[in-house]
Amino acid sequence: MTISQLSVFLENKTGYLNQVLAVLAKHNINIIALTVADTSDYGILRAIVSDPQKALDALREEQFSVRIHDILSIEMDAAPGTMSHILDLFTAADICIEYVYAFSFGSKSILILRTDNQNKSIEVIKSNHLKSISEADLK
Amino acid sequence: MNDESRIKRQEARGVKKSAKLLSKESGARGYGNPVQSIKKTIWNKKVECMNKKDMHALQSERLISLVHRVYNHVPFYRKKMNEMGLKPSDIQSIDDIVKLPFTYKNDLRDNYPFNLFAVPMHDIVRVHASSGTTGKPTTVGYTKTDIENWKEVVARCLTMAGIGKEDIMQISYGYGLFTGGLGVHYGAEAVGCSVIPISGGNTRRQLQLMSDFGSTVLACTPSYALHLADALSENGYSLNDMKLKTGVFGAEPWTENMRIELEKKWGIKAHDIYGLSEIMGPGVATDCAYHAGLHIHEDHFYPEIVHPQTKESLPEGTEGELVFTTLTKEGIPLLRYNTRDLSTLNHQPCTCGRTSVRMKKITGRSDDMLIIRGVNLFPSQIEHVLLEMGETSAHYMLYVDRANNLDTLELKVELDETQLTDTIRDLQNLSRKIEQALNSAIGLHVKVTLVEPKTIARSEGKAVRVVDNRKK
Numbered sequence: 363m364t365i366s367q368l369s370v371f372l373e374n375k376t377g378y379l380n381q382v383l384a385v386l387a388k389h390n391i392n393i394i395a396l397t398v399a400d401t402s403d404y405g406i407l408r409a410i411v412s413d414p415q416k417a418l419d420a421l422r423e424e425q426f427s428v429r430i431h432d433i434l435s436i437e438m439d440a441a442p443g444t445m446s447h448i449l450d451l452f453t454a455a456d457i458c459i460e461y462v463y464a465f466s467f468g469s470k471s472i473l474i475l476r477t478d479n480q481n482k483s484i485e486v487i488k489s490n491h492l493k494s495i496s497e498a499d500l501k
Numbered sequence: 502m503n504d505e506s507r508i509k510r511q512e513a514r515g516v517k518k519s520a521k522l523l524s525k526e527s528g529a530r531g532y533g534n535p536v537q538s539i540k541k542t543i544w545n546k547k548v549e550c551m552n553k554k555d556m557h558a559l560q561s562e563r564l565i566s567l568v569h570r571v572y573n574h575v576p577f578y579r580k581k582m583n584e585m586g587l588k589p590s591d592i593q594s595i596d597d598i599v600k601l602p603f604t605y606k607n608d609l610r611d612n613y614p615f616n617l618f619a620v621p622m623h624d625i626v627r628v629h630a631s632s633g634t635t636g637k638p639t640t641v642g643y644t645k646t647d648i649e650n651w652k653e654v655v656a657r658c659l660t661m662a663g664i665g666k667e668d669i670m671q672i673s674y675g676y677g678l679f680t681g682g683l684g685v686h687y688g689a690e691a692v693g694c695s696v697i698p699i700s701g702g703n704t705r706r707q708l709q710l711m712s713d714f715g716s717t718v719l720a721c722t723p724s725y726a727l728h729l730a731d732a733l734s735e736n737g738y739s740l741n742d743m744k745l746k747t748g749v750f751g752a753e754p755w756t757e758n759m760r761i762e763l764e765k766k767w768g769i770k771a772h773d774i775y776g777l778s779e780i781m782g783p784g785v786a787t788d789c790a791y792h793a794g795l796h797i798h799e800d801h802f803y804p805e806i807v808h809p810q811t812k813e814s815l816p817e818g819t820e821g822e823l824v825f826t827t828l829t830k831e832g833i834p835l836l837r838y839n840t841r842d843l844s845t846l847n848h849q850p851c852t853c854g855r856t857s858v859r860m861k862k863i864t865g866r867s868d869d870m871l872i873i874r875g876v877n878l879f880p881s882q883i884e885h886v887l888l889e890m891g892e893t894s895a896h897y898m899l900y901v902d903r904a905n906n907l908d909t910l911e912l913k914v915e916l917d918e919t920q921l922t923d924t925i926r927d928l929q930n931l932s933r934k935i936e937q938a939l940n941s942a943i944g945l946h947v948k949v950t951l952v953e954p955k956t957i958a959r960s961e962g963k964a965v966r967v968v969d970n971r972k973k
Contacts, residue, residue: 369923371916373953399925403950408923427916427954431923460924476923 363484363494364432366414367474370407371427372398382407382426389420394500395465395474408463410474410500434483435495438464438471445473448492452477455486467500542853544660544692545653548800549855553848556856559800561594563828568592568601571834574619577612578602578836595803598826599814603807604838606639609779614640617833625832630678631778631877638678641778642832648687650829651781654798655688655774658787661796661853662749662772664718666693669744671711673721673729674752674875675701680782681752681875685720685774688784694718701725704732715744722875723750723759723771727906730766740768749774751783752875754842754863760792773862779838780825786860791852794859801829804858805837806846809867812839820845822867823860841868871901871967873908873945880966883912886942892931893917896957899947901969908971910947912939915954 372378379398386393392412399406411417414430421428438444445464452459458478465472472495477483487494543549551559569589571578581602582588591600609617618625626645630638643651664670670689674681682700689696697714699707701721707729710716719726726748733739745767750760751774763771775795776783785802786795797804806821807814815821823844827834843865850856871878880899887895894915902909912935920931932949939947958965 367923369921371918371921371928371951371953373956401925401929404928404952406921406923406925406928425953425955427918427921429918429921429923433923460926 363434363487363496364480365410365435365474365496365500366430367433368407368409368411368414368417368421369429369431370409370421372405372407374400374402374404379407381424382421385420385424385426386411386417389416391417391420394467395463395472397463399461408461410465412500414497434475434477434480434487436473436475436487437493437495437499438473440469440471444471448473451486451490451492452483455482457483457486470495470499540665541660542663543855544657548798549657549796549857551800551856553856556799557595560803560828561596563800564595564598564803564826565589565592567826567828567830567834568836570619570831571836575617575834577608577617598803598805598837601826601836603812603824604835606779606839606841609639609641610637613637615642617835618642619834620644620831627683629680629683629778629782631680639779641680644831647781647830647832650801651684651784652687652691654781654801655685655784656691657798658772658774658784659685659688659692659694659718659749661787661789661855662747662774663770663790664689664692664694664747664749668692668694668717668747669697669715670694670718670720671697671699671707671714671716673699673701673707673719673725674783679875680776680778684776684782684784685749689718689720704729705736708733708736708738711745712738712742717744718747718749719745719767719769720749720774722752723748723755723763724753724874724903724906724908726750726763726771727759727766730763731906743767745769748772749787751775753872754865756864757792757862775860775863777840777842779833779835780827780840781830785825788862789851789853789855793851794847794861796851796855796857796859799858801827803828804846804860806844807839809843817848818845820861823863841866841870843867869967871899871969873901873910876943876945878943878945882943883939883947884966886938887914887935890935890938892920893935893951894954896955897966898957899967901967901971903971910945911950912947913950913952913957915957916951918954 370382393409395410397408418428418430460476462475572582572589624644625642627643630640672682672685674685676682686698746769748769748771750771760771772788773795774783774787776785780802786797788795803826805814805824807824809822820843823840823842824837826837842863844863845861847859869880884895887893894917897912897914900911928951932951935949936947
């Protein structure tokens with residue numbers, strides 16, 4: 363139902379993101395999806411990677427602030443209106459979306475989302491027979 | 502002999518002799534024309550121009566009385582003196598003051614809130630407080646006589662700055678627990694000013710009333726005076742709209758250059774009013790028209806300069822820590838209170854006619870206390886708040902700057918990895934929570950920026966926690 367996402371604290375300094383990416387490259391970790399939430403002072407890098415635990419250890423080793431969070435992941439049909447339909451289901455259940463991003467993996471279209479109520483969201487996914495994606499699906 | 506009756510007699514002896522000296526002085530106070538057609542230039546000529554011998558006698562009598570009072574009524578001092586093998590009778594003149602114990606800011610904290618008071622609460626008519634070093638404020642109490650004396654010394658300061666009953670005085674020091682506003686207020690009323698108790702903040706309104714009411718005197722911190730000057734044009738005013746002629750600035754250290762700059766910007770005479778709540782509040786000393794040091798009202802506040810490390814008394818003219826003994830204070834009398842302000846003393850009579858000892862303008866401190874917009878701030882207070890919250894590491898760096906002549910504070914604090922979530926909002930809530938906690942603890946707005954763990958330099962020995970970028 364959930365997938366591991368890396369969250370890395372990024373100070374707003376030139377080259378800082380590169381440093382994170384260089385660590386992942388050095389350890390042969392593949393980045394499947396990546397997004398950065400930014401403010402004027404700092405940001406949070408969110409990434410789905412091939413080996414989250416290895417990435418966590420490698421980044422900690424290099425003194426980065428990093429954590430793994432389990433977040434919701436849903437496979438979508440590659441057709442217009444699919445994402446809108448899915449989000450409607452959450453709205454109908456009075457669930458607020460905190461952030462969302464989407465990416466393609468092979469032929470799959472994948473939606474990643476964080477809501478204000480993870481347990482209730484899982485209920486929505488189950489009851490509507492939405493297809494969840496796990497790490498194994500991204501190998 | 503009965504101990505108690507002896508004590509009472511000794512206390513009375515000090516008081517009686519002081520009263521005698523004072524009655525001499527008050528007899529001479531009605532100098533000049535009683536209708537006061539000539540503007541008063543010295544508020545209390547008898548005391549402010551007293552010869553050194555009489556001042557020595559007055560200070561001696563007052564010190565003897567003070568030592569008896571604190572020994573008999575303040576357990577803290579009785580214990581200290583007993584430990585030193587010191588009895589009140591060992592103090593025979595002001596020269597014996599070096600035998601007495603020092604008092605430090607920590608002692609006020611340790612005796613929070615009222616344990617250093619020398620009179621019962623029903624004799625205390627006012628309490629003021631300033632932020633202390635670790636969360637608890639420093640509390641001071643005043644009796645009716647203290648308030649009268651405070652009024653007297655502020656009146657002397659204002660008269661020294663050429664202020665009189667024809668003046669309209671805008672008091673932009675904060676009113677409330679801070680001693681600035683109320684302290685200056687009563688002295689200003691005593692000299693007969695029309696007082697505008699506007700308190701601090703709200704720049705637009707300050708300028709509006711200054712223009713509409715025709716304020717001739719502004720009392721505030723020097724940095725706020727500079728800020729107001731720079732805000733004139735953007736609020737649609739020019740110097741022509743203002744009748745200001747004098748500034749009474751204090752509550753933070755400022756240089757001679759800043760005084761000159763303020764005089765130029767406002768077209769006024771600027772005076773430095775020195776004080777601290779532990780001793781009284783504003784009005785401990787001020788500079789006369791010759792700006793050759795600040796005249797200390799030494800009949801109330803006896804100054805000494807001591808070596809910052811050894812605490813030995815230093816000779817006249819040598820820089821060291823400024824120490825005050827509150828010769829007349831009843832509410833919270835303090836022996837040899839170490840201000841940690843650095844200064845020198847000058848006993849030469851001044852061109853203005855006053856004989857009172859002068860202190861050099863304060864330019865530094867022997868501890869790490871910062872003065873931000875007139876508010877005392879110790880880096881340890883920040884640390885205390887962070888540790889108490891326990892949601893960040895206690896590694897921080899405080900950046901002090903001045904934007905538009907107002908002090909700004911930015912706190913960079915290392916994020917604790919366990920507080921890292923995947924949403925920005927959680928981090929923003931964390932910084933806001935720290936900002937609020939700091940604001941309620943120290944009364945200042947601090948911009949909090951979270952930084953990567955282990956990026957704030959660790960220093961060996963004494964940590965550098967503050968970067969002060971304010972220009973001189």
